[in-house]
Structure formats: structure tokens, C-alpha cells
Amino acid sequence: EIACHADYDALRAILGEPLCAFEQANHYVDTARGEINKQRHLLRFRVKNGQVRLTAKSPIAADSGVMIRNEWECDVAPLVWSSLRCGELSWGPWICTALAAMSSSFPRHLLQLPLQNVGAMVTRRAVHPLLQLGVGVELHLDSTTLPDGKTVFEAEIELGDEVDDLAAMAHRVRSLWESWGQTWQPTTTTKQERFWRALNLENGE
Numbered sequence: 001e002i003a004c005h006a007d008y009d010a011l012r013a014i015l016g017e018p019l020c021a022f023e024q025a026n027h028y029v030d031t032a033r034g035e036i037n038k039q040r041h042l043l044r045f046r047v048k049n050g051q052v053r054l055t056a057k058s059p060i061a062a063d064s065g066v067m068i069r070n071e072w073e074c075d076v077a078p079l080v081w082s083s084l085r086c087g088e089l090s091w092g093p094w095i096c097t098a099l100a101a102m103s104s105s106f107p108r109h110l111l112q113l114p115l116q117n118v119g120a121m122v123t124r125r126a127v128h129p130l131l132q133l134g135v136g137v138e139l140h141l142d143s144t145t146l147p148d149g150k151t152v153f154e155a156e157i158e159l160g161d162e163v164d165d166l167a168a169m170a171h172r173v174r175s176l177w178e179s180w181g182q183t184w185q186p187t188t189t190t191k192q193e194r195f196w197r198a199l200n201l202e203n204g205e
Contacts (some may be wrong), residue, residue, distance in 0.1 A: 001067050001158050004171055005185035008153035011141060014180050018141070020125035024048040026191065027120040029091050029114050034196060040108060042192050043095060045076065045084075045117075052076040054080060056106045058100055060188065066159065066166045067188060071106040083116035084117075091115035119147050119194055133172055146198035154187075 029043040036043060040059035045052055058070040076098075083089040096111040097107045122142040130137045140156045163169050174184045 001156050002170065003067065003154060003187050003189070004155045004177065004182075006141075006153070006155040006182055008141065008143070008155075011139075011155060011180065011182070012126070015128045015139070015141075018128050021126045022048060022122070023122060023124050025120050025122050026195075028118050028192070028195060029095070029115050030118045031115060032118065032198075034118070035113055036115075037192065037196050039107075041106065043115070044192075045081065047081075050078070052078065052081040054095065054098055056095070056104060058106070060190070062188060064112065066170055067190070068166075070105070072099055072102045072106060074098055074102060091117070091177050104177060119195070119199060121146050121191070121198075123191070130157070130176070133157075133169070133176065134160075134162070136162060144194070146194055148198040150198065152194060 024084045027045040027047065029045065030036075031141045042055070042057040044055045044057075047054060052075070054074050054076050056072045061068045079091065080094070084091060084094060092113065092115045095115070096108060099106050099111075103176050121144055123142050125143075126141040127142065128139040130139050135159060136158075137159045139157060141155065142154050143151060144154070157173055159166075159169060178185050
């Protein structure tokens, strides 16, 4: 994906009605001191329209301004989600079993730590397909409320798995961005980082 600073209201006016819009809550699982975050991995449960999805991510690598991460995802039954939140199931063992079923390379030793739901933030997302850049390429306009109550606006271009030449795609995205009158200011700051900064625990302290 490519994340950019953007004039949120201007882009909404340029793009018109989105393909879809929804609200989702991102619940982060870590130790109380953020030890998974310190190693730049991520464990997240996303709740959207009553459905729950577990996502595990590796640290970010950057190529031509594009953020690249390995990701492993699976759906989570509502009863399991409820049991995890109330303590009937333990976070680490359940996540370890779920990731093993996906042949994930997420570090198993991190799942042996005392994990908990450290907090959540809510994102309101509008999805706009960018067919001029290729099938499956989407622009996500996000408005996210952080744990400290602040709201941040951001734009993310999801490239999908079919892009071979990242440098060429990054150039095409920049050209499109500037044709909309937007200043090209890509950022590698993720929602994960913003979340921890809002908790004053970016480095697990």
C-alpha cells in the first residue's frame, strides 16, 4: 500500500460517491508494555458489520515508497471473539493455533507473552476503486478516532498482489495524485504507530 497526506475534503469532492462506506473497530492485542509493537509486528482483531477478522502482520519493508508487509488473516467466530474478550479463552494460545493453521511465520515466541486487548480505535472508511491504475487498486479515505480522542484523516492506496513493478506503480499514483491538485506527500506512518503514540506507548513504555 501507499499512504499519503491529503486534503480529505477536496478528495471527497473530486471522487464523488464511494463504492462503499463503513465503520470498523480495530482492537490491538499486545503485552501491556507493547512488546509486539516494539518488534514492529502486529496482532489486530477488526470488527466490521458484526464480523470479526484476525490479522497478523510482519514488520514493514519499503520499496519505491510502497509499504510492504506479510499478512495472515482469518475469520473469527463471534462466540470465540466474545470468549477471548471475557477471558474464557486466552489470547496467545488461541492466536497461535489460528496462525499455525495458516502456516504463518509470525514469531511464535511473541505469542507466549502475556497478551491482552490493549485498546481499540474506530475508522470510518470510504472505498473508491482506481480502475485507471488497474483492477483491484483502491483508494481508501479514512477518518480514524484515536484512543486519545483525536481524529486523523488519511488516504491509503491498496495495490493488491498483482503489481510487479512497484516503482512504476508509485510513479503512476503520484501522477494521478498531482492531476487532482494534491501535493504528493507519502508517509510510512501506520495506524499501528498512531495508536501507540496516542497511548504514549509507542516504544512500549
